[in-house]
Amino acid sequence: MSDDEDYEKLAHQQKLKAAVHYTTGQICEEFAEEEEVTYSRQFIAAVTEAAYKQIQSYGRDLELFARHAKRMTIQPDDVKLLVRKTPQLHEYISQLCKDDEEDNGQKKKRGKSTNKGGKKKTSSTLTDTTNIGEDSSESRLFQDS
Amino acid sequence: MAGRANFKQETILKLLQMQFKDEKTRVSGDAQKVMTTLMQIYVSEAAARAAKQAKNEGTTVVGVDHFEKILPQLMLDF
Numbered sequence: 001m002s003d004d005e006d007y008e009k010l011a012h013q014q015k016l017k018a019a020v021h022y023t024t025g026q027i028c029e030e031f032a033e034e035e036e037v038t039y040s041r042q043f044i045a046a047v048t049e050a051a052y053k054q055i056q057s058y059g060r061d062l063e064l065f066a067r068h069a070k071r072m073t074i075q076p077d078d079v080k081l082l083v084r085k086t087p088q089l090h091e092y093i094s095q096l097c098k099d100d101e102e103d104n105g106q107k108k109k110r111g112k113s114t115n116k117g118g119k120k121k122t123s124s125t126l127t128d129t130t131n132i133g134e135d136s137s138e139s140r141l142f143q144d145s
Numbered sequence: 146m147a148g149r150a151n152f153k154q155e156t157i158l159k160l161l162q163m164q165f166k167d168e169k170t171r172v173s174g175d176a177q178k179v180m181t182t183l184m185q186i187y188v189s190e191a192a193a194r195a196a197k198q199a200k201n202e203g204t205t206v207v208g209v210d211h212f213e214k215i216l217p218q219l220m221l222d223f
Contacts, residue, residue, distance in 0.1 A: 059164030
């Protein structure tokens with residue numbers, strides 16, 4: 001019985017890792033085109049493994065942060081705490097949280113009729129994200145410090 | 146470029162939930178969105194820095210050895 005459970009848990013983990021691997025591959029493919037390089041299969045597997053370990057550690061931290069604030073639900077503020085040690089990342093994530101808040105505020109105020117406006121907002125935040133990735137300015141910012 | 150590949154919120158949520166010790170812990174929608182973006186930035190940074198490292202070494206094939214070199218700083222930054 002417990003063997004079955006273990007097996008199921010393992011299968012679940014493998015599926016999630018496969019999902020991470022797939023997206024990592026996609027992101028790398030985009031970079032490969034932009035930067036005119038090729039990423040080896042082993043590289044993508046290694047990044048997947050690192051990202052997987054990273055999010056596991058994030059998961060443990062987030063639960064503790066929420067518990068410390070006497071909450072049962074993880075809020076964007078907890079994510080801000082998670083990245084507090086990297087100023088550039090902290091600033092970026094804070095801005096993202098602020099945008100989300102404003103978005104929610106607008107939706108509540110105007111109700112259903114503004115769904116279109118809300119959608120527009122999200123897409124503009126997405127372009128912001130993309131711009132940062134596009135010239136990899138973040139990477140440069142990091143390396144300067 | 147507007148549609149840069151990103152993780153599914155559901156994947157990120159399940160990965161986080163796997164680590165929770167208390168099953169009553171929830172993740173708010175906004176927090177899920179921000180976490181998804183954070184993981185995308187993590188992978189993008191890894192790819193961008195490794196590409197830069199490979200270029201500095203004069204190759205266009207990015208392998209694990211390049212990742213090994215950028216990993217310590219990546220871990221300090223995230």
